[in-house]
Amino acid sequence: MTDTQTNQAAPPEAVDKSLWQDFRESDFFYAFKRSPVALVSFAVVCILVLSAVFAPLIAPTNPFDPASLNLMNGFTPPLEPNAFTGDAFLMGTDDQGRDVFSTILYGMRISLFVGASAVLFAMVLGITLGLVSGYFGGWTETIIMRVADVQLTFPSILVAMLIFGIAKGFTPVEYRDQMAIWVLILAIGLSDWVQFARVVRGATLVEKSKDYVAAARLIGRSPWAIMLKHILPNALSPVLVIATISLALAIIAEATLSFLGVGAPPTQPSLGTLIRIGQGFLFSGEWWILFFPACTLLALALSVNLLGDWLRDALNPRLR
Amino acid sequence: MTTPVLSIRNLSVEIPTRQGILKPVDRVSYDIAAGEILGVVGESGAGKSMAGNAVIGLLNRPAHIAGGEIRLNGARIDPLEGEEMRRMRGKEIGMIFQDPLTSLNPLLTIGDQLTETMLTHLPIGRKEAEKRAVAALDEVGIPGAKERIDSYPHEFSGGMRQRVVIALALCAEPSLVIADEPTTALDVSVQAQIIALLKRLCRERGTAVMLITHDMGVIAEAADRVAVMYAGRLAELGPVREVLTEPRHPYTHGLMASTPLASQGQTRLHQIPGSMPKLNYMPDGCAFHPRCPRAADKCRTAPAPTLTDGRAACWFPMVTEAAE
Numbered sequence: 001m002t003d004t005q006t007n008q009a010a011p012p013e014a015v016d017k018s019l020w021q022d023f024r025e026s027d028f029f030y031a032f033k034r035s036p037v038a039l040v041s042f043a044v045v046c047i048l049v050l051s052a053v054f055a056p057l058i059a060p061t062n063p064f065d066p067a068s069l070n071l072m073n074g075f076t077p078p079l080e081p082n083a084f085t086g087d088a089f090l091m092g093t094d095d096q097g098r099d100v101f102s103t104i105l106y107g108m109r110i111s112l113f114v115g116a117s118a119v120l121f122a123m124v125l126g127i128t129l130g131l132v133s134g135y136f137g138g139w140t141e142t143i144i145m146r147v148a149d150v151q152l153t154f155p156s157i158l159v160a161m162l163i164f165g166i167a168k169g170f171t172p173v174e175y176r177d178q179m180a181i182w183v184l185i186l187a188i189g190l191s192d193w194v195q196f197a198r199v200v201r202g203a204t205l206v207e208k209s210k211d212y213v214a215a216a217r218l219i220g221r222s223p224w225a226i227m228l229k230h231i232l233p234n235a236l237s238p239v240l241v242i243a244t245i246s247l248a249l250a251i252i253a254e255a256t257l258s259f260l261g262v263g264a265p266p267t268q269p270s271l272g273t274l275i276r277i278g279q280g281f282l283f284s285g286e287w288w289i290l291f292f293p294a295c296t297l298l299a300l301a302l303s304v305n306l307l308g309d310w311l312r313d314a315l316n317p318r319l320r
Numbered sequence: 321m322t323t324p325v326l327s328i329r330n331l332s333v334e335i336p337t338r339q340g341i342l343k344p345v346d347r348v349s350y351d352i353a354a355g356e357i358l359g360v361v362g363e364s365g366a367g368k369s370m371a372g373n374a375v376i377g378l379l380n381r382p383a384h385i386a387g388g389e390i391r392l393n394g395a396r397i398d399p400l401e402g403e404e405m406r407r408m409r410g411k412e413i414g415m416i417f418q419d420p421l422t423s424l425n426p427l428l429t430i431g432d433q434l435t436e437t438m439l440t441h442l443p444i445g446r447k448e449a450e451k452r453a454v455a456a457l458d459e460v461g462i463p464g465a466k467e468r469i470d471s472y473p474h475e476f477s478g479g480m481r482q483r484v485v486i487a488l489a490l491c492a493e494p495s496l497v498i499a500d501e502p503t504t505a506l507d508v509s510v511q512a513q514i515i516a517l518l519k520r521l522c523r524e525r526g527t528a529v530m531l532i533t534h535d536m537g538v539i540a541e542a543a544d545r546v547a548v549m550y551a552g553r554l555a556e557l558g559p560v561r562e563v564l565t566e567p568r569h570p571y572t573h574g575l576m577a578s579t580p581l582a583s584q585g586q587t588r589l590h591q592i593p594g595s596m597p598k599l600n601y602m603p604d605g606c607a608f609h610p611r612c613p614r615a616a617d618k619c620r621t622a623p624a625p626t627l628t629d630g631r632a633a634c635w636f637p638m639v640t641e642a643a644e
Contacts, residue, residue: 211423212433218376219437219492220410233427 031314038310041303048300052108059102060090064267073097075281078288092288094277100288103274104296110270111300114184115251121189122250123243126196131227133197134204145201148194157256159191164262177265184263188253195242203235237315244308248301255297271297323394324351325495325528326375330388331398333367333374335599337382342599344370346552347388347626352496352528357519359543359560360532361575363596367552368532372498374398375530376413377405393495411441414489414527416518418501420481424473430457430484431469434491441492456487460517479510483517490521497522498530503538515542536579540564548572551596551607553624558631568632568639570612606635614638 023029032038051058061068076082078092078100091100129148133141151159164187171179207213208231216226251271257263258272266273271293278290333345345367352358360368373379375390377400390398392412400408417423425433434453438444444452450469457465460483473481482502489497499518503511519542522529531543539546539560546563548556548571556569567573574592594611597603606624609615614636624633631637 211417211419212425214378215415215417215423215488216425217378217406218409218413218415219440220406221436221440222406230425230428234425 028314035310035314037306038314041306041310044299044303045307048108048296048303049112051105052112055102055105055109059099059105061099061102063098063103063106070097075286077286078292091292092286094286094289095281100292103269104271104293107269107271107274107293108296108300110181110264110268111251111254111272111297114181114188114254114264114270115247117185118188118192118250118254119243119246121185122192122246123196123239125189126193127200127232127239129193130197130200131204131232134201135208135223135227135231141201144197148197151191151194156191157253160187160253160257161260161262163187163190164257177267180263180265181268184254184257187257188250191253192246192250195246196239199238199242200232200235203238204231207231207234241308241312241315244311245305248305248308251297251304252301271300322353323391324353325356325393326352326530327391327394328371328375328388329391331371331374331385331390332387333370333379333383334386335383337600339600343386344383344552344599345374348549348552348554349388349626350547350554350557352530354495354528355523355526356545357522357529357531357543359539359546360530360549361534361536361539361546362549362555363534365596365599366549368534368549369500370552371549372500372530372532375496376409376415376498410437411492412495414492414494414497416482416485416489416497416499416502419505420478420485421505423485424481424488426473429470429472430476430488434469434488437488437492452491456491457484459521460484460487462487478506479514482506482510482514486514486518486521490525490527493525494527496528496530498532500532501534502531503535504533511538512541518542536564536575548575551602552599553607554633555608556632556634563631568637569608569634570614570638571608572632573638574611 032042056062063069070085070087072084073082073087073089073093074095074097076087076089076093076097078090079088080092081088082093089099089101091104093099094103129144133144164183167179167183167186168176171183204227213226213230216230221229254263254270255272255275258270259276261276264270264273266277269277274293275290275297278286278293281287281289328351329349330347331345331349332343332347335342335344344365348367348371350358360371362368370379370383373383374385375397377397379385385398388398389396392408397405397408424430428436431450431453434456435446435449438449438452439446442449454465454469457468462468462480462483473484476484482505486502489499497518502518503514506514515538518529518531521527531538533539543560545558546556546560547554548563548569550571556563556567556572558568563572564576567576571592574590577590578592580589592611597607597610603610603620604623605621606612606615606619608624609619612619616636618635622635625635626633
């Protein structure tokens with residue numbers, strides 16, 4: 001294998017290699033190519049994310065433009081021409097005559113945006129608190145980690161609902177719908193930082209005791225420079241794994257909150273909101289309104305989760 | 321008389337614990353002159369490294385300096401704190417650690433680590449720092465320094481890594497280098513090279529070196545003077561040749577006798593009976609008396625004399641016929 005060679009001997013041409021070339025010859029990419037689970041889930045994630053990003057180009061109709069809706073199209077089953085207008089829809093329509101396929105594409109945008117932003121927020125918060133508590137120790141550590149422990153004793157969805165409720169109380173009524181998405185991000189992020197903080201703290205404790213950190217302290221770098229430049233990069237691979245798995249959990253958390261009616265408002269429906277709307281029609285025979293959004297959520301969460309699992313195995317030297 | 325680079329006077333380090341106050345370093349005094357290598361030897365737990373850590377100000381809580389003074393180039397550094405301490409020790413003290421595997425950051429190239437140190441302390445720009453980094457690697461004997469500057473630590477062998485660590489310790493031109501067991505983690509065949517390299521570089525630059533080790537061979541090879549530590553106290557201090565050939569403290573004598581000498585066809589290894597007292601259970605009188613073959617009543621009651629006039633901290637120093 002070529003990469004073991006570059007690791008040991010480092011022939012002069014290895015220095016000029018581009019990053020892309022390095023990546024293609026890495027063990028990581030090799031393991032990725034060899035894993036069907038990783039390939040399939042990565043492909044599914046890519047397709048879903050791309051179709052969410054380019055929703056306005058792909059979706060046949062804009063479900064939030066009242067002008068494009070025809071109430072006569074309501075409750076059209078998938079792939080059957082409507083009895084009145086003769087229009088056919090890939091995944092049918094809901095009670096308002098909205099194309100379910102289009103609402104899914106737009107809903108996925110909200111779900112992914114909320115999920116990714118929440119994880120990013122949780123990550124920044126968790127990494128910072130984890131680094132600080134691991135590096136400084138003492139009272140700082142005790143307070144941060146006890147708060148984390150207390151929060152872990154509550155189900156995270158409960159924490160998110162609590163934060164969501166409190167935040168809603170503080171937002172003026174006229175802004176509530178606009179703010180809902182941001183409050184949702186805040187709520188999910190705050191309910192999810194604990195894992196990051198714990199993992200980063202653990203890794204910081206390990207790295208802190210190594211001599212290169214002592215050396216960096218010795219040459220007089222400031223604590224923040226040491227934490228960010230020396231410790232954080234060495235603690236990053238478990239963070240990456242948790243971030244991926246958290247993304248799946250955050251998407252599900254958002255869907256759960258929206259399903260319970262405290263998340264994304266009906267004017268900006270996420271997958272969870274769509275499922276909530278759809279379940280009202282399940283027993284009257286309009287199964288597609290619930291079925292397709294639920295399948296999309298399943299595919300999205302499952303593939304992100306599988307990718308995270310694979311990443312954990314691939315980045316863990318002990319499991320190789 | 322010129323001022324020594326490092327001067328320690330009556331340095332004590334204390335660790336308060338539930339069992340009382342432990343003294344891993346107890347009233348230790350020594351000097352190191354420019355260009356001189358002082359070997360500090362002793363068993364594990366004798367306080368060698370603790371004294372070194374006290375000098376660089378990296379004692380981990382709750383250990384702290386409880387008394388005495390540390391002077392670097394004549395100025396007291398033990399009361400310094402925070403920013404001042406950081407600037408001073410980074411500029412004036414270089415550190416070589418035991419394990420070259422963990423003393424380099426695995427995710428930064430060695431060039432980055434060298435330039436980081438220099439940029440922090442020398443009034444030079446990035447270009448100049450990079451040039452000096454190559455020169456520094458060249459000086460410690462890394463072949464193809466220009467190409468290797470962008471390599472990561474894992475691409476080097478243990479011995480090569482320790483050379484990089486030496487370059488790193490010396491690149492900011494410190495006046496004192498503390499080498500804490502620099503060869504312990506290395507292959508025997510590489511040890512001699514590393515010691516020779518350290519010795520040559522420090523001689524050339526007039527850097528003072530505190531060489532902490534438990535290996536008498538390394539001391540004999542490199543040190544000018546040697547300080548023998550036992551249970552946190554200085555047992556003997558003197559020029560290396562005299563201490564090794566005519567030890568005066570019975571402990572030093574025991575240490576020397578326990579050094580295996582394959583060349584002399586020795587079959588049984590000498591050992592000092594017993595083990596070093598625990599810090600929370602120090603015997604009265606001289607700390608060494610329970611293991612000392614020469615112990616007398618005085619040793620059991622009176623604490624050993626502090627090392628001031630004589631070479632050994634002992635009531636009844638061994639004096640060989642030659643010395644008499």
